[in-house]
Amino acid sequence: MSRLSENWQQVHRRISAACQSSGRTEAPLLLAVSKKHPAEKVAALAALGQVHFGESYAQEGVEKIKQLAHLSLVWHFIGPIQSNKTKLIAEHFDWVHSVDRPKVLQRLSDQRPAGHQPLQVLLQLKVGEEVSKSGADVATLKDMADWAAKSASIELRGVMCIPPPSPDHATQLAYLRQAKVVFDDLRQQHPKIDTLSMGMSQDLAAAIEAGSTCLRVGTDLLGPREY
Template structure:
């Protein structure tokens, strides 16, 4: 049985190989360890193995772990669905939010971000596969929504995030990710801070990296399988 540290090395090697295949540098790609449902001790082990960025979906659970791990220099990413009445703890504790799916959420995060903290990095979640079960901005709405969010104080609009419809077909995977890459390219001329594509997980990171992903969200391949998803989220890692 492999150790957590060994699985981290395997994930890093997989990213490096995918980057090489895409004629990219592995240094351009951040491994975001999705630690939802996993105890703080496992995050400590992952940090000891060289990881600093961790993604969380469940608000109450993540707040507890952030408090338990305050002694470590970790960077926290909120990647789950966010209700407007629960934005304050995220604005106060996280460094990134990948799942901004409407203007109201961004406005509340901006208003509630403590003045003493740096601007909160945010990504717009795009419903690239137009699935009724998923939230997110539709591609045709993106230009307008991005323009509104870019004006908000206390936020930095960093890029786009998506979870395309699940597929085992690499061509289908790449097609969805290519759409995301095109959308970011279009917006960068208007919003120079947009340099991030948060896309690709344990099952499709190669296709995502081939299409320009800068953050891949890996959970299962590092921490092992999780209990079945509950109704609180439809995010996968």
């Protein structure tokens, strides 16, 4: 618990410093990436005040959601989405960050249970040329945004990206600013969107400078993952 508290405070200090350095008065949302960490550790971090948690594997995430249903947590799905997992995601998660294909978007919309609040959706933009990384090109993303805006069971909230890793701040910033341009352009057509999910432990400061509204931080908060 003491190590978790130290980590949590240290990450918040880094966020505050980056905000001050870039002239931002409002800090981004901190999303704790809890994949491959036990529910007990999630509960301990929640006791410190952390509310938003991100999972990358549908079945693992749903098990934690059920175990921790007594806590007022907000659950985000942030990993690659297999078509056979969309029903599980649509039924249990509050947010989805990684929608990169029209087929997945439609399945999530169709499979969101009646009576649930609309599923909060971010469209994943491909930034960089990494073959292993998911994401839609700009044209596909805009088409998905137009479709999502007409759905009653999902609510379009913005854009997510995972740029190629780099230790260089200027390189990080260049990639992240590409996503910010697309986000700002999308807002011209869909003024209600408000979320730009980008920035992890390594590029946190650059993401804040580039305009991120949601940071996804895992190891720096929860420690090494238990694979």
